[in-house]
Amino acid sequence: MLLTVLVLLPALAGLVLVAARVPDRAASWAWVATSSVVVGLVAWLWWGFDPGGGFQYDVKLRWIPTVDASYHVGVDGLSLPLLALTAVLFWCCAVWSLRGTPRPRSHAALFLLLQTTCLGTFAALDLILFFLFFDLSIVAMYFVIAGWGHGDRRRSALTFFLYTFLGSLALLLGFIGLFLGSEPRTFDIVRLVEDPPWAGQSGTATWVLLALVVGLAVKTPLVPFHTWLPPAHTDAPAEGSAVLAGVLLKLGTFGFVRIAMPTLPDAWQRWGTWIVVIGVVSVLWGALVALAQDDLKRMIAYTSVNHMGYVLLGLGAVGVLARDGADGSGPAAAAGVAATGAVVQMVSHGLLTGALFLVAGMLWTRGGTYAFARWGGLARALPGFAVLFAVAAFGSLGLPGLSGFVAEFQIFAGSLAAVPVAVVVAVVGILLTAGLFLRALQRLLTGDLRVPDGVDTGGLGAVTTVERVAVVPLLALSVAVGLLPWVLVDVVGPAADGLVALVAR
Amino acid sequence: MTAQDALALLPEAALLAAAVGGLLVGLWTPQRAQRRVAWIAVAGCLVSAAAAAAVLGDPVRTVFSGTWTVDATTGVVRLAVAAATAAVVVLLRTELAGHPRETEAYVLTLLVALGADALAATTDALLLVAAYLLASVPAYTLTAFRKDARGTEAALKYYLLSALVGVVLLVGAAALVLGTGRTGYAAVSASLPAAAPAVAALAALGLLAAVLFKAGAVPVHFWVPDAVDGASPAVAALISTVPKIGAVAAAFRLVAGPFAETPAGLALGVALVAAASMTLGNLAAFWQTSLQRLLAYSTISQVGYLLMIVTVAGTVELAAPALRLYIAAYAVTNIGAFAAVAAVPRRTTLVGWAAGVTGRPWLLVSLVVCLLGLVGTPPTAVFLGKLGAFTTAADGGYAWLVVLAAVNSVASLFYYLRWVAPAFRVVTSTRPRRGTVPRPAVVVLHTAAATSLLLGITAGLLGASA
Numbered sequence: 001m002l003l004t005v006l007v008l009l010p011a012l013a014g015l016v017l018v019a020a021r022v023p024d025r026a027a028s029w030a031w032v033a034t035s036s037v038v039v040g041l042v043a044w045l046w047w048g049f050d051p052g053g054g055f056q057y058d059v060k061l062r063w064i065p066t067v068d069a070s071y072h073v074g075v076d077g078l079s080l081p082l083l084a085l086t087a088v089l090f091w092c093c094a095v096w097s098l099r100g101t102p103r104p105r106s107h108a109a110l111f112l113l114l115q116t117t118c119l120g121t122f123a124a125l126d127l128i129l130f131f132l133f134f135d136l137s138i139v140a141m142y143f144v145i146a147g148w149g150h151g152d153r154r155r156s157a158l159t160f161f162l163y164t165f166l167g168s169l170a171l172l173l174g175f176i177g178l179f180l181g182s183e184p185r186t187f188d189i190v191r192l193v194e195d196p197p198w199a200g201q202s203g204t205a206t207w208v209l210l211a212l213v214v215g216l217a218v219k220t221p222l223v224p225f226h227t228w229l230p231p232a233h234t235d236a237p238a239e240g241s242a243v244l245a246g247v248l249l250k251l252g253t254f255g256f257v258r259i260a261m262p263t264l265p266d267a268w269q270r271w272g273t274w275i276v277v278i279g280v281v282s283v284l285w286g287a288l289v290a291l292a293q294d295d296l297k298r299m300i301a302y303t304s305v306n307h308m309g310y311v312l313l314g315l316g317a318v319g320v321l322a323r324d325g326a327d328g329s330g331p332a333a334a335a336g337v338a339a340t341g342a343v344v345q346m347v348s349h350g351l352l353t354g355a356l357f358l359v360a361g362m363l364w365t366r367g368g369t370y371a372f373a374r375w376g377g378l379a380r381a382l383p384g385f386a387v388l389f390a391v392a393a394f395g396s397l398g399l400p401g402l403s404g405f406v407a408e409f410q411i412f413a414g415s416l417a418a419v420p421v422a423v424v425v426a427v428v429g430i431l432l433t434a435g436l437f438l439r440a441l442q443r444l445l446t447g448d449l450r451v452p453d454g455v456d457t458g459g460l461g462a463v464t465t466v467e468r469v470a471v472v473p474l475l476a477l478s479v480a481v482g483l484l485p486w487v488l489v490d491v492v493g494p495a496a497d498g499l500v501a502l503v504a505r
Numbered sequence: 506m507t508a509q510d511a512l513a514l515l516p517e518a519a520l521l522a523a524a525v526g527g528l529l530v531g532l533w534t535p536q537r538a539q540r541r542v543a544w545i546a547v548a549g550c551l552v553s554a555a556a557a558a559a560v561l562g563d564p565v566r567t568v569f570s571g572t573w574t575v576d577a578t579t580g581v582v583r584l585a586v587a588a589a590t591a592a593v594v595v596l597l598r599t600e601l602a603g604h605p606r607e608t609e610a611y612v613l614t615l616l617v618a619l620g621a622d623a624l625a626a627t628t629d630a631l632l633l634v635a636a637y638l639l640a641s642v643p644a645y646t647l648t649a650f651r652k653d654a655r656g657t658e659a660a661l662k663y664y665l666l667s668a669l670v671g672v673v674l675l676v677g678a679a680a681l682v683l684g685t686g687r688t689g690y691a692a693v694s695a696s697l698p699a700a701a702p703a704v705a706a707l708a709a710l711g712l713l714a715a716v717l718f719k720a721g722a723v724p725v726h727f728w729v730p731d732a733v734d735g736a737s738p739a740v741a742a743l744i745s746t747v748p749k750i751g752a753v754a755a756a757f758r759l760v761a762g763p764f765a766e767t768p769a770g771l772a773l774g775v776a777l778v779a780a781a782s783m784t785l786g787n788l789a790a791f792w793q794t795s796l797q798r799l800l801a802y803s804t805i806s807q808v809g810y811l812l813m814i815v816t817v818a819g820t821v822e823l824a825a826p827a828l829r830l831y832i833a834a835y836a837v838t839n840i841g842a843f844a845a846v847a848a849v850p851r852r853t854t855l856v857g858w859a860a861g862v863t864g865r866p867w868l869l870v871s872l873v874v875c876l877l878g879l880v881g882t883p884p885t886a887v888f889l890g891k892l893g894a895f896t897t898a899a900d901g902g903y904a905w906l907v908v909l910a911a912v913n914s915v916a917s918l919f920y921y922l923r924w925v926a927p928a929f930r931v932v933t934s935t936r937p938r939r940g941t942v943p944r945p946a947v948v949v950l951h952t953a954a955a956t957s958l959l960l961g962i963t964a965g966l967l968g969a970s971a
Contacts, residue, residue: 062965062966063965063966064889064964064965064966065965065966066823066826066965067823067896067965069965102933103933106866106933128883128892131883132883132884132888135882135883136882136883136884139877139882143929146926146929146930147929147933154926154930158919158922158926161918161922162915162918162919165880165914165915165918166912166915169911169912169914169915170911172892172895172911173895173899173907173908173911176892176895176896176899176907177899179896180896180899180900
């Protein structure tokens with residue numbers, strides 16, 4: 001019940017905002033209030049959560065009995081951190097939007113709808129329900145980009161919609177494949193996991209896995225399905241980019257751990273090496289292309305491809321370890337570490353990239369451009385910006401003490417035994433990321449003061465309270481995870497071990 | 506014929522009574538008060554829907570010596586037809602208020618609905634011929650109702666093609682009699698395998714060509730763009746919804762019944778028709794600038810998805826419920842899309858429509874619900890329809906068709922967004938609203954959008970009880 005309230009509350013609040021024609025200013029505050037309540041609800045959820053207890057707060061209601069699809073939601077150690085991430089990041093975006101945005105009422109309503117779709121996807125334990133929320137997130141994001149973006153926003157929004165919709169239909173085909181392989185037929189994730197479909201028919205299972213992987217890879221995004229991402233990010237408003245990178249990409253990676261891996265364990269084992277390869281290619285490709293960007297936002301967008309590559313590296317290694325352990329020795333404890341690292345990486349990336357995009361938004365507000373060539377020497381002119389950007393950048397490049405390090409270290413440590421070459425190559429990706437972030441810091445913060453034409457150097461203005469309140473919690477949480485990783489790992493670990501056991505069947 | 510048999514046709518009797526009664530009342534009603542005929546028509550539809558709903562859960566029965574089957578499919582088509590026809594009458598009322606032939610339009614609309622019901626319910630080749638004519642002839646008249654150049658041309662095309670296909674239908678029915686000596690589906694399916702293969706093929710070709718023509722499937726779709734674009738929005742909504750759903754149900758009965766075993770390869774043929782319809786319909790819709798022409802091609806592609814279910818009729822257990830769900834979903838959503846056209850009168854192009862919705866965001870919201878519904882986004886009704894279509898086709902071994910349908914769904918998103926995007930731009934600008942919009946059309950649009958969502962969320966539960 002609590003979970004249902006959590007999922008549906010934002011959308012209902014959004015509906016009320018629009019239907020009741022709430023005044024603009026009040027709508028912005030109502031959004032902040034709603035997201036505060038959501039943060040509170042997630043905290044309550046976390047408080048009552050038993051890490052070793054499997055699915056909790058689960059509710060199952062009849063929905064489409066003929067195909068055994070139901071309204072089935074629940075939380076485990078894999079989804080709880082992501083629910084928390086969603087709640088926090090949307091809260092930050094709500095605060096960020098207090099700075100003023102055109103048409104605040106519909107803006108707030110769309111983001112509240114978007115929040116429901118994200119929370120719903122993480123909570124869903126039924127394929128159709130998962131697909132419903134997954135697909136609606138695309139619709140809501142399309143309108144956010146088309147309505148509040150800048151630059152060539154309509155084209156970017158259209159590309160985003162068409163491309164990710166193609167991905168979601170591939171995913172739907174995969175779901176239908178899972179359904180047809182189950183006995184008795186069901187769309188219920190828990191039942192599909194208990195009795196994996198297409199067991200013993202490796203050919204069909206491979207095709208179904210392919211559909212799932214393509215569908216999720218578009219959303220994640222993984223090379224070569226990432227081309228929608230840079231334009232969408234560049235032209236979306238700052239809070240839109242933060243949500244898109246911070247939460248929406250996680251819908252893709254979460255799909256792997258919630259659906260693809262446990263329902264098709266054999267196929268995941270067999271194709272684990274290839275998943276690792278896709279991950280490593282994304283790591284390198286994302287880093288290299290990011291290095292070539294001369295626009296801050298595009299650079300951050302490509303580092304997302306890089307960071308999601310680590311997640312896939314870890315998850316693929318789980319498959320490889322499970323396969324190698326199939327001779328009776330069981331998967332090494334390393335697999336659990338890799339899976340934990342992958343989930344922690346999702347959370348970490350959400351916090352840090354969310355912060356990075358909001359910080360980049362500060363530049364847009366002040367100068368209307370993200371080009372490196374147009375900015376310089378901001379350390380003195382905008383010290384608040386410099387600090388926030390530096391912390392987020394160091395976190396993103398994997399500096400110890402921040403969450404990125406914890407995540408990437410676990411992924412590498414867990415994967416090393418299974419896929420040593422891949423890990424060595426991926427570490428090169430870390431070096432590249434470090435290089436590109438340091439270069440960005442150097443270009444933007446050091447040297448002579450440089451601002452875009454027409455901007456008064458004295459009038460840049462300090463970082464406002466609203467901006468600070470929106471960004472600092474994200475960085476603070478990242479530091480918290482970096483210094484006290486057990487807070488997160490204690491919740492994720494048991495669930496990740498459970499996932500490994502399922503893959504190793 | 507017994508009283509019981511006649512009672513089973515109560516939903517159709519209500520439509521017929523409303524048509525005849527409306528005509529008589531209209532004759533004695535002054536020009537300015539013809540609204541009362543519209544009320545009679547709507548009342549007839551509601552009674553028809555109520556009578557259909559009352560027997561929806563009942564066991565299957567055939568009446569009039571097996572020529573007419575009352576089962577869940579008939580029931581759902583009856584409900585969808587009645588609801589869609591009521592909506593069309595409401596839209597027509599806005600278009601035709603004070604028109605000298607107002608009454609005739611309502612009566613003809615009711616007769617089309619009656620023909621659609623008959624198409625869906627018939628299990629006899631000769632009754633199929635009669636239903637085909639009943640669903641066609643009033644529609645020609647309505648297409649040309651405005652007596653303008655485009656409407657007249659469209660009606661002529663529609664009529665000529667329909668007459669040609671009607672002859673093919675008669676040839677098919679004759680071949681059926683030649684091969685088996687019977688016309689009832691039940692008797693035919695028993696004796697058709699013994700008939701000469703060429704005769705069986707001819708029969709299947711003739712009967713299916715006719716119902717596919719009414720459904721507007723490729724390659725007998727040429728009338729659809731002209732008729733839908735040439736007619737007024739209300740009439741376009743009628744001819745692209747009501748006879749179509751009746752015809753798809755008829756195709757399902759044919760493939761599941763008499764032609765289930767012979768001729769060989771029929772299912773593959775239907776699959777190819779489905780593939781061609783969804784693909785060509787989509788390709789042609791891409792760059793249309795006229796709203797109604799765009800929707801016309803969109804309905805052709807929708808028929809393609811519906812025919813996916815017909816392909817596996819009789820071989821997959823879930824096919825019949827999936828078809829019923831998609832039929833209802835399609836009717837609601839398609840009516841909504843045409844109501845959106847009618848809600849912004851005299852704006853026939855994509856850009857014009859956008860200009861007409863300044864300051865009216867709710868129109869756009871409902872349009873988005875309807876168009877995303879046609880794409881198949883959850884939680885709209887067509888999503889469940891498509892899910893059923895995809896699942897049953899994949900279950901029947903047509904995975905390639907499912908992949909093609911998925912690709913087509915993505916492609917269709919493109920042209921629906923060509924309609925939504927400029928309107929979204931206009932609505933989000935702060936320009937004030939201009940002019941007035943016809944309230945009835947707006948009500949139909951919002952009702953359709955709401956029903957689409959409601960059906961999408963609750964259809965699974967309804968399906969379980971029905």
